Amino acid sequence: MQRVITSPDHPVRLVADDAPAPPTRSGHALVRVRASSINRGETRLIPARPDGWAPGQDVAGVVETAAPDGGPGAGTRVVGLADEGAWSELVAVPLERLAVLPDGVDFVQAACLPVAGLTALRALRALGDVVGRELLVTGAAGGVGNLAVQLARDSGASVTALARRPLPFDGVRVRSALDESMRFERVLDAVGGAVLGDVFGRLRPHAKVVFFGGGDPVPLSLGTLQGSPATIEALFVYQAPGRFDEDLAALVQFVAAGRLVPRVDRTVPVGDVNDALAALERGGIDGKIVLTR
Template identity: 40%
Template sequence: MHAWIPGRRGAEPIVMAEVDRPRPSPDEVVVSVEAYSINRGETFLLEAPPPAWRPGKDVAGTVVRAAVDGGPEVGRRVVAHPEQGGWAQEVAVPVGKVAVLPDTVTTTTAAALPLAGLTALRMIRALGPLAGRRILLTGASGGVGHYFTELAAGQGALVTAVVSTPQRGRRLIERGATELVDDVEKAEGSFDVVAESVGGSTFPAAFSRLHPRGLFLWFGQASRTPPTMDFFDWRGGASATLRKFSYVDSDIPDGEDLATLVRLVAAGRLHAEIGRVESWRKTPELVRALVAREIRGNAVLTVD
């Protein structure tokens, strides 16, 4: 079968290659991939890929081989979150990382759900009750930001979204954001929660906007620049809680949370923000566009 694999350093970031078909373990299904989404973290890994690693964590398609230990039957449409290898015609996925799709949710929409949706859902869960709380969200124009904004606003939170340009943030207002700003310094007042994913100078600037006993949720470093904090700078969260967040640290299996996301989408309570949909033959082009921050929300590729 065909799959995208990391290219050689200095050349294309990925190349199409012939690889072996999946050899599933008893607890894995084999999914015929119909669409997949690209995540920024995968684009970073392509720069120095681990041995034997292949990209692809967000996929949707049809089960072509059922697991010995149960799970969806052959022919069922599913969304899945494999550890790797999803940018391919087929991928093996543990049944605990798969959720069945209803007819009302397309594979294109479903492919944009796993990593971004799981991150947003678990961030919401980590924050507790949100009604009436003010939240400052940096790096808000990506897939996580759109899902998080809609979920938080749906619980009554007041979300101020930080985006680079109004164009990149226009859908966030539709999803329930109270305010858009293009710089953390322009956000007015203090915030009960800061959700920060940029790093660098944005990190201390966002911390300075935190309520003295607020919660600072650090969930990424998209700038790839480590932040520097001055302990004696008492602006903002003077005695705040700083929590480093990882979406993989969850007591709820991926499959169960994927099923929750699918139900929310089917009910019209959660919407995927898909910036581009292209044939998987254009994957290298979209990888470059995503790195250059030319895509709002998710980039989805369809396997033809």
């Protein structure tokens, strides 16, 4: 099979090579990859991993070989979250992180869901009751942010989406900056740094903030929240409550029903992965970049 691996022979360390298919093993289905999206976490791992490491977590494709102990059969369309190697031709995916993909959901859409969709879904759950509440999503044009906006709107929140450019979200206020009058009861933050610091000054008393983005450190003191005590929680998607397979299946059903539309900035052949990474670094990406085979 063909795979993408880290190598010192390329300026950004990714090259294609040939390797044997992953072995069949208990609890894992071997999936032939049709699409895989790029996550910023992977871009940070690439320079830190040893030569020969195969990146990629999001996978949408077809089961090549079923797990010996059950799960979807060969030929089944699936979406899943791999440990690594999802930018390769074949990848082994744990059954507990795999969901069947209906015919009405294409591979490109599905590839946007594992890391970004699970993060958005679990972050929204962590906020608790959002019905009728003023809810802010920062980084709303990003891979997680655009899904979080749609899920929050569907959950009954009054949503403000913070993004640097216009976004076509019905029933949502889209803003490029926050004005002095804005106050929020719930916040999903995908940006961190100065943006999150600004948000802390715009909270209603007893607000809740869930953040999952990177960014620069955020200065925080008692004075920052004086008069507006808040609960602040960091979300780590792998540690959040819930079953991966069930949550992926729920996201897929939202897409199939038209309730969730993953935003795809562009699709790129996997052979051009280095160009895709360069585009991501330049910024201005609306949603996800998806690698296709």
